[in-house]
Amino acid sequence: MKKTTSQVKILSIDIGGSHIKATILNKKGELKMDYDKVPTPAPASPDNLIKAIKTLVKNFPAYDKISVGFPGYVKNGVIKTAPNLNTKLWADVDLTKKISDALGKPTQVVNDADMQGLGVVNGKGLEMVVTLGTGFGTALLMNGHLLPHFELAHLPVKTDKTYDQYIGEKALEKYGKERWNKRMQKVFEILKTVFNYDTLYIGGGNSDLLTFKLDKNMKIVTNADGIKGGARLWIDDVESKTKREISTPTE
Numbered sequence: 001m002k003k004t005t006s007q008v009k010i011l012s013i014d015i016g017g018s019h020i021k022a023t024i025l026n027k028k029g030e031l032k033m034d035y036d037k038v039p040t041p042a043p044a045s046p047d048n049l050i051k052a053i054k055t056l057v058k059n060f061p062a063y064d065k066i067s068v069g070f071p072g073y074v075k076n077g078v079i080k081t082a083p084n085l086n087t088k089l090w091a092d093v094d095l096t097k098k099i100s101d102a103l104g105k106p107t108q109v110v111n112d113a114d115m116q117g118l119g120v121v122n123g124k125g126l127e128m129v130v131t132l133g134t135g136f137g138t139a140l141l142m143n144g145h146l147l148p149h150f151e152l153a154h155l156p157v158k159t160d161k162t163y164d165q166y167i168g169e170k171a172l173e174k175y176g177k178e179r180w181n182k183r184m185q186k187v188f189e190i191l192k193t194v195f196n197y198d199t200l201y202i203g204g205g206n207s208d209l210l211t212f213k214l215d216k217n218m219k220i221v222t223n224a225d226g227i228k229g230g231a232r233l234w235i236d237d238v239e240s241k242t243k244r245e246i247s248t249p250t251e
């Protein structure tokens, strides 16, 4: 019997530089369980990553579809770069197919910040989402529609430093919270002037460490908010099929 929309369950997976998180959502994006996590394997090769995901979801309740956020440039479900995992191991890997074959359900893979963005925006005007973690994730959405492939992380912010190097996890560890906060203030000034967004959402594990006052149109969002984006990917299968690659398991 075909499931009604409200019965469909989505396994939403967020692959990060330090952890892989996953939960089960309904189509409205409500979490049906607390999200669980395992450390990202080292080396983070495709095979090791698939193994870690299988272990993570082994005892999860049943699900019908899978959404994955990946920390790199993803084109039509195929990985192009993986700056914080290892681009050499990942370039042109069809992760969508690998996951749908490994877990046996229709799968979509998008950039991690894009998935978070879909989970947190309210669909009004130009909304920007940044994630502060191992790398600097960035997503732009216009009236709720994602403008994909946006990788601000790799633009130089200073002569010798990209955004990833300037405010990523390594910089935080090296220079400490105070200097990192000063850098974040500078970055937010740049984003405000350059993008003229209506709302800026700030997610990722390190967003908790911001100590300065934010403008009214800047909001901190949680990882649990972000992972909800996994449901948005499946809201309208017909529409999403025309925009993204969906892989169904090989028999």
Ligand code: BGC
Binding pocket: 017, 070, 071, 072, 073, 083, 084, 111, 112, 113, 131, 133, 134, 135, 136, 137, 138, 151, 153, 154, 164
């Ligand atoms: C990657 C982005 C990713 C971000 C956060 C950056 O290094 O280039 O694709 O969204 O890290 O994981």
